[in-house]
Amino acid sequence: MTTETFTAYLVSKTAENTFVPAIVERPLEDLPAGDVLIRVAYSSLNYKDALSATGHPGVTRKFPHIPGIDAAGTVVSSAVEQFRPGDEVLVTGYDLGSNTWGGYAQYIRVPADWVVPLPAGLSLYESMIYGTAGFTAALSVDAMEHNGLSPEKGEVLVTGATGGVGSIAVAILAKIGYRVAAVTGKTTEHDYLRRLGATTILSRDEVNDQSNRPLLSARWAGAVDTVGGNILATILKSTQQHGSVAACGLVAGAELPTTVYPFILRGVNLLGIDSVLCPMEKRRAIWARLASDWKPDHLEEIATTITLAGLQEKIQAILQGKVRGRIVVEPK
Ligand SMILES: NC(=O)c1ccc[n+]([C@@H]2O[C@H](COP(=O)([O-])OP(=O)(O)OC[C@H]3O[C@@H](n4cnc5c(N)ncnc54)[C@H](OP(=O)(O)O)[C@@H]3O)[C@@H](O)[C@H]2O)c1
The missing domain is CATH 3.40.50.720 (NAD(P)-binding Rossmann-like Domain)
Known part of the structure; x- marks a missing residue:
């Protein structure tokens, strides 16, 4: 069962060309069309997310917008055989969080060919420490x-x-x-x-x-x-x-x-190096290594975890080069 609405960090463009974030409730039907509906457990903050959230036209042109180029979570429903409700998956890159609503939300809906099954050896949380x-x-x-x-x-x-x-x-x-x-x-x-x-x-x-x-x-x-x-x-x-x-x-x-x-x-x-359109076969192979022989012993030491309410401050910090390590975002 899905809830009727979801919470998200939505950035709107004002008449004065400024970009204003707010934490909002939206109906699920507002999500973009796509094959796979995913309940997001974690997203993360990248430099590119900060550009998107502050209206950088090289990243995002369509507003109102939900940033978040990364998401990891559980499949709620799927129009393709390959993914089933309950599957743990992750999505990074493609158009997620650029001009398609992204991971700073409790749900995303995306094309099936953007979705990577969570590799064995990695938790949803760890996958977003990487992002x-x-x-x-x-x-x-x-x-x-x-x-x-x-x-x-x-x-x-x-x-x-x-x-x-x-x-x-x-x-x-x-x-x-x-x-x-x-x-x-x-x-x-x-x-x-x-x-x-x-x-x-x-x-x-x-x-x-x-x-x-x-x-x-x-x-x-x-x-x-x-x-x-x-x-x-x-x-x-x-x-x-x-x-x-x-x-x-x-x-x-x-x-x-x-x-x-x-x-x-x-x-x-x-x-x-282009992470956005990396082909799926290579994408899966790289994630498999991140889950096994390349996984650092103290991965969690690299991470700080915030909720949607903490995003605005960290977005400013990453734009100023002041963030250390990785920020994991819990969409609540
Ligand atoms: N090609 C791709 O597919 C791809 C994918 C992901 C990210 N990126 C790009 O990779 C870059 C890093 O992304 P990120 O998410 O790791 O960002 P980040 O967390 O903000 O890291 C960037 C780091 O660069 C250093 N820095 C900041 N300003 C600097 C300056 N003026 N001169 C020299 N060093 C400076 C800082 O580290 P110190 O304080 O330790 O020096 C800062 O923490 C961004 O440009 C991002 O767009 C590209």
Whole structure:
């Protein structure tokens, strides 16, 4: 049995072009059309959710809108054989929370081909500690390993290391035997990063070269970059022969002021990471690893849990780069 209404964090656009959130009750019939109705147990907060909730047109154009690019919960009803009431599932990416109502609600309704069965070894809560951020961190590690990275090749750098993608990248890499150098702007969080498994901690300035030299001494075997801009350009100049850099974010800037020298003189691989439209077969394989050999021992240490009432404050914090780890959202 479903309830007639559901609670949600709904963002409306005003006549003055401002974006105002409210916690509302809506009838279930207001949900978008879709094959699978899911009762949401948990969602999470990603940087992209904060952009959506504050009206960034590159993420969300249709208002009123319920953000939340991630959701994990239980199937209530399904129009396809593949999913049955009671199945535990998760959804990340596709259009969820972008222009389709997302996980900051007690229910979502989505196309069946967005839905991933919860893998054995993972609880609904743990799946949302990962969310899109953890999935992206795992895609980054997977991409680097497919391009030849292995622990004996040397140290792997992670930027934005106390953020969502960064924290989980540090924890996964440490778990599977890499030496991890973590870049952070938060001087108070060095112990946190060491607990996740980082062995070297660097300030942002140390990876933000201003010399204009085309190459720097080759240090990193690999890197997960969540920030972009001149920091990504610096990493490319500092990557070892045939090393790999996974570019997944842009919190420091969308530009990339580089030359071709790292690519043609050192054979550096610049790997683009897209979690949103990752094909389903690979999606399931990555989630299976997150549930097994890549699962950090202290995953819960990365998480803080809030309800819908706590979202507005955390949305402002993540936009200012002030969040540590992952925020799990209980839609109540
Ligand atoms: N490609 C994809 O599919 C995909 C998927 C998920 C996320 N992303 C992108 O990845 C990025 C990170 O997402 P997230 O959810 O992990 O965000 P987040 O939790 O806010 O983490 C970002 C971290 O970057 C660091 N940072 C913030 N501002 C910075 C600046 N100006 N210069 C250098 N470092 C800065 C901060 O860590 P420190 O204080 O430790 O430095 C911050 O905690 C975002 O750009 C997001 O859009 C992309």
